[in-house]
Amino acid sequence: MFGVAANVIPFGLGMVLTGVLAAFLYYRASGPPLTGGKAARLGAMAGAIAFAATALLAVAAIVIFHQQDQMHDALMKAMDQRIANPSDPQVQAALQWLHSPEGFATVLAFSMALALLLSMLLSALGSVLGSGFLRDRIRPRL
Numbered sequence: 001m002f003g004v005a006a007n008v009i010p011f012g013l014g015m016v017l018t019g020v021l022a023a024f025l026y027y028r029a030s031g032p033p034l035t036g037g038k039a040a041r042l043g044a045m046a047g048a049i050a051f052a053a054t055a056l057l058a059v060a061a062i063v064i065f066h067q068q069d070q071m072h073d074a075l076m077k078a079m080d081q082r083i084a085n086p087s088d089p090q091v092q093a094a095l096q097w098l099h100s101p102e103g104f105a106t107v108l109a110f111s112m113a114l115a116l117l118l119s120m121l122l123s124a125l126g127s128v129l130g131s132g133f134l135r136d137r138i139r140p141r142l
Helices: 002-006 010-030 036-064 068-082 089-099 101-137
Strands: none
Touching: 010 036, 010 101, 036 068, 036 101, 068 089, 068 101, 089 101
């Protein structure tokens, strides 16, 4: 459940912490720290699970509190503010497409896929870093 809470920490730090936590829990459960490749796979999986749980909770909250229209309006307002020159005819056509249900669904699907990929990447990085820190803690006995 920590991974879900960590994904709301800004600047990707929560996603990195999710990977570090996954490496630490693996270390506690099985003993030796992970190698780089296994740590990256574990972190990516932890990031995907944390992203899925966060997305499901967000969707459930939106549906339960009937906030679909407010979310749609907020996303459209954010996209409109990001457009530099709305007077260009091509930009106006793109904005009209974005305001259509198909355009909104396409942008939302692309955004979710990008967020999943970013979550997996940063969690994998965190897991590799966490396993490296744990590997440094183990000192061979002479």
